[in-house]
Amino acid sequence: xKDLVKRYGLMLTSYMVVASLVWIVLLVILxxxxxxxxxxxxxxxxxxxxxxLDHYTIDNYITLFQNQVHFHVFLNTIWGGxxxxxxxxxxxxxxxxxxxKVATPQRAAFLLLLLVIPxxxxxxxxxxxxxxxxxxxGPLNAFLxxxxxxxxxxxxxxxxxxxxxGMVYAFILFMVFPIYNAMESLDKNQVEAARDLGAPTWRIxxxxxxxxxxxGIAVGCIMTFMLAVSSYAVPSILGSTNSRWFTEIIYQxxxxxxxxxxxxxxxxxxxxxxxxxxxxxxxxxxxxxTDIAK
Amino acid sequence: MARSPxxxxxxxxxxxxxxxxxxxxxxxxDIQLDRVTxxxxxxxxxxxxSLTIHAGEFFSFLGPSGCGKTTILRMVxxxxxPSEGVIRIGGQDMAGIGPNKRPTALIFQNLALFPLMTVWExxxxxxxxxxxxxxKRRKRAEELLDxxxxxxxxxxxxxxxxxxxxxxxxxxxxxxxxxxxMLLDEPLSALDLKLRQHMRAELRAIQRRTGVxxxxxxxxxxxxxxxxxxVAVMSQGVIQQISKSAEIYNDPATPFVATFVGENNxxxxxxxxxxxxxxTIETGHGQLRGRNRNGVKVGETALLFARPERLNLxxxxxxxxxxxxxxxxxxxxxxxxxxxxxxxxxxxQAGEQAGxxxxxxxxxxxxxxxxxxxEKLPVGFAAEDAVILADGPLAAH
Numbered sequence: 243x244k245d246l247v248k249r250y251g252l253m254l255t256s257y258m259v260v261a262s263l264v265w266i267v268l269l270v271i272l273x274x275x276x277x278x279x280x281x282x283x284x285x286x287x288x289x290x291x292x293x294x295l296d297h298y299t300i301d302n303y304i305t306l307f308q309n310q311v312h313f314h315v316f317l318n319t320i321w322g323g324x325x326x327x328x329x330x331x332x333x334x335x336x337x338x339x340x341x342x343k344v345a346t347p348q349r350a351a352f353l354l355l356l357l358v359i360p361x362x363x364x365x366x367x368x369x370x371x372x373x374x375x376x377x378x379x380g381p382l383n384a385f386l387x388x389x390x391x392x393x394x395x396x397x398x399x400x401x402x403x404x405x406x407x408g409m410v411y412a413f414i415l416f417m418v419f420p421i422y423n424a425m426e427s428l429d430k431n432q433v434e435a436a437r438d439l440g441a442p443t444w445r446i447x448x449x450x451x452x453x454x455x456x457x458g459i460a461v462g463c464i465m466t467f468m469l470a471v472s473s474y475a476v477p478s479i480l481g482s483t484n485s486r487w488f489t490e491i492i493y494q495x496x497x498x499x500x501x502x503x504x505x506x507x508x509x510x511x512x513x514x515x516x517x518x519x520x521x522x523x524x525x526x527x528x529x530x531x532t533d534i535a536k
Numbered sequence: 537m538a539r540s541p542x543x544x545x546x547x548x549x550x551x552x553x554x555x556x557x558x559x560x561x562x563x564x565x566d567i568q569l570d571r572v573t574x575x576x577x578x579x580x581x582x583x584x585x586s587l588t589i590h591a592g593e594f595f596s597f598l599g600p601s602g603c604g605k606t607t608i609l610r611m612v613x614x615x616x617x618p619s620e621g622v623i624r625i626g627g628q629d630m631a632g633i634g635p636n637k638r639p640t641a642l643i644f645q646n647l648a649l650f651p652l653m654t655v656w657e658x659x660x661x662x663x664x665x666x667x668x669x670x671x672k673r674r675k676r677a678e679e680l681l682d683x684x685x686x687x688x689x690x691x692x693x694x695x696x697x698x699x700x701x702x703x704x705x706x707x708x709x710x711x712x713x714x715x716x717x718m719l720l721d722e723p724l725s726a727l728d729l730k731l732r733q734h735m736r737a738e739l740r741a742i743q744r745r746t747g748v749x750x751x752x753x754x755x756x757x758x759x760x761x762x763x764x765x766x767v768a769v770m771s772q773g774v775i776q777q778i779s780k781s782a783e784i785y786n787d788p789a790t791p792f793v794a795t796f797v798g799e800n801n802x803x804x805x806x807x808x809x810x811x812x813x814x815x816t817i818e819t820g821h822g823q824l825r826g827r828n829r830n831g832v833k834v835g836e837t838a839l840l841f842a843r844p845e846r847l848n849l850x851x852x853x854x855x856x857x858x859x860x861x862x863x864x865x866x867x868x869x870x871x872x873x874x875x876x877x878x879x880x881x882x883x884x885q886a887g888e889q890a891g892x893x894x895x896x897x898x899x900x901x902x903x904x905x906x907x908x909x910x911e912k913l914p915v916g917f918a919a920e921d922a923v924i925l926a927d928g929p930l931a932a933h
Contacts, residue, residue, distance in 0.1 A: 436650075437635050437639060438635045440636045440637075440665045441665045449650070
């Protein structure tokens, strides 16, 4: 603290400290604290709040495990999120490698631009674009039919398929950039050295590139998974009745059921899930928080 | 005994091949470049190079950066395919054979060790690739660690090693795949002077012990001259001269070689007379005589080169066959075991015709006279110590 004052002066130091405190307390800790507080209390009419019925309970948490449909959706969301993450990784790893190590700088800049341009458009609009593309009478079916690849149109928008497509598309950048960043610092000579020693391409990746890019892969997976399980727009637009997402149920509790405590409990469970996923990824990839922060 | 993909036996049992001092790797082979040219767009990096490097030889490419020497190395290792010409290793055309299928091992300028593997995993990587079981890999890595005097470092990380140790690990990693040819791309350039000199001897010793052909790339003439059996001097994609170290220094074939390797005094002039292996040229210092190495003809412009250590102070008219220059002492750089005398021409107009003054080296053997700047010094050198070559580009200093 003294050092800071010495370096930046009293005014600037106090401004930085106060601004950080306001940000952390008002915008991070307090809302979470309120949500946790809500989640352990029953849903009461205004008159009963603070009355004898208002006591702490874990009923809101138990609800999820007693409600078959909700619990099924919860599991489906975890599975869906994991699948999106995996597909994203498979799609983005080669892209990131190409950008970081194969393409010339000009070409890499051009490709990055192509990757980023779609994200200048609102997420809802992009998702609606997929809704149109994947529609029963949409251009994709028309295209496939025109070239006689299929006889009759496919119903993409029922089931999880369209949601997966939409999400992989929506989160590509969050997977590409961390891996790209990690790979950029890889010395190209190491790839050549491995090749010179006789390694085929897959082994070069397995033994040299992937170990180096591990922190980036971990960060990409964590970001993609968290965005996927907490996504609302994509599943509500591209999903169907049999592919509901856990976020939709949270939304229902808050805004249709008007049951904020119940919604908070569900939201908090989702948060716990994400934290567990982060810890698991850190363990699996043997990376620390500092690696991820890079 | 496993067969390696190169078709020569990989001796992995360790029962005989690496015992005692015999680390010899069987059957190293000739490398032949046949009219090899490499273009990058409009830029010609290597121009019509033909040469044969013999099995078991320590062969260096010496030249300034950008002269094409690294390109040659990358073509031999397979990372680049020549635009024209053929590269043969052991008589076999290497066209279309990737770097992972060639019997070469490359040591990178920055070594390119794998930082996330232990030392022994680094060394055994080539064997891992070839599907050698872990126990045998480990054993072989230990043997190679013995060879490079680093036993006990097997479990260390590369980052825990010193520069010289990393160097040796890189060599062991390359030797582990039993290459017929080792390619070294300025591997000593990152080391400090003392270590560099030590590693020269070490590299040479490893090369002798293993019998593997070494192709060494460097811009450091000291490295090239001390280690190599033969040296190829390159400039702008063209081989200037291929000779033994002493010949490169004593008998340069082109003005570039004469000025790139070691110090040289240059005198430009017109050829006045040619008799047999000798020629005389008319320079600003008068007529100078030297060996006519490449057969210049009367009337041509030529350059005469004389090494600073071949210049002597002359008394009176001693030695009528000596070339004689009347010079004025500029300044003296005392280097310890020798001193460099920087001299300029008596009449300041005639001197420095080739853009350089005259340097004379005197060894500090007790006979070093008291020298005063501005003093007139008659300097001479024998005709057999001077080389006359047709005018051509000099090395940039």
